[in-house]
Amino acid sequence: MTQPAPDNGAILVGLMSGTSLDGISAAVVRFSEPDGRVRADVLHSTQHVYDTSARERLQRAMHDGSAREYCRLSADLGDWLGDAALAAMRGAGVTAHDVRAVASHGQTLWHEPGHSTWQIGDASRIAERTGCAVISDFRVRDMAVGGQGAPLVPIADRMLFAHPTAWRALQNIGGIGNVTLVPPGGGDDRDIVHGFDTGPGVVIIDGVTQRLFGLPFDRDAAIAGSGRILEQIVLELLELPYLREAPPKSTGRELFTPAFIDAFIARCTAAGGAPADIVATACAFTAASIGDQYMRFLTEAPADVVLSGGGARNPFLVRCIEGAFMWHGERSGRPVPAVRLFDDLFFDAEAKEAVAFALLGYLHLTGRAGNVPSATGARAPRVLGALTPVASSLTS
């Protein structure tokens, strides 16, 4: 299957189920290399929202479970992923015969940098459901060669989303926050790309909103917007050991656990915070952690910061991020980056990670490495992912 792309390009379907557990993003993407640079045209993208029972099963499996439940959940998730791929393919007007492969991230259940990482979502189920070859299990190879197994989006940021003339930071705010710092122009000179998880994305904001208001998240910041930020708590939390660790580094729900959320709420309550103040403080801390990580660890001051992920749809959080950059700019004399939304520059940001995994699938098929060692800490670049071939009856 390692063959160059035909001239008219290769269509792949990317699938991502992220840490916030809101659902599956699917994107149908045509890759081509007209001038020696990879170009990605998004033909269609969809979101498949998990129902409550699916979300609860996934959430529970991250902390607790039996071999029986893990086995069953991986198979069921394979079916959901397959259905999400089919819906996106229908939307794009393509069939299995047009699609070179489905590239599926699956769902991370456990991520322990330095030891192991585990994504579930049975690739054989996806292959049978869609009639397409499937590439999956992208993170384990990077970890086997000494990397963190994350973040993997940096190669997409470098190849597809660079600023034409200036350094750019691409900040995703999903459950976890992660940044890639990319030099001007596209290309795949990956040594100069840096990327790492900045800390919380929406994981704390969602956690306190769920606990205090019984809502899945603070839609349009209706709650945070009426709250008061507890500045002292923000400053104290910036002492979190993860924020002091130098990259390469990655984190996950293993750090921002239900116990972490409980302790956050208790701390804010003890400081006199009302429920809305606690949500506002969660936004302020999340923004402050991003500003702090840029000051500490970005090797270049970016001209702009491009926000993606669901957190970019939280207007209070976005204002806090702009405030954090301003605060650091005033104190350090470093230029304050322009904050821009990914949707305004490229395509629906909800699809960004699905497109990134489609690219990783495309790189696999064309025999090219997908990891960026300066971002993951791997000893070397590697072709990522395991291939589940298409059923032979479809190829004959």
Ligand SMILES: Nc1ncnc2c1ncn2[C@@H]1O[C@H](COP(=O)(O)OP(=O)(O)OP(=O)(O)O)[C@@H](O)[C@H]1O
């Ligand atoms: N209108 C909105 N107002 C406020 N917050 C929003 C809005 N829309 C989405 N969000 C936030 O975005 C979250 C979903 O983010 P996203 O889909 O990027 O996460 P993910 O892909 O699962 O995460 P990760 O990138 O960590 O894997 C929601 O849980 C919510 O916090």
Ligand SMILES: CC(=O)N[C@H]1[C@@H]2OC[C@@H](O2)[C@@H](O)[C@@H]1O[C@H](C)C(=O)O
């Ligand atoms: C282990 C894992 O699933 N990590 C996710 C998570 O969500 C955001 C951040 O933490 C990032 O490290 C990663 O996902 C993106 C897609 C990445 O690998 O770049």
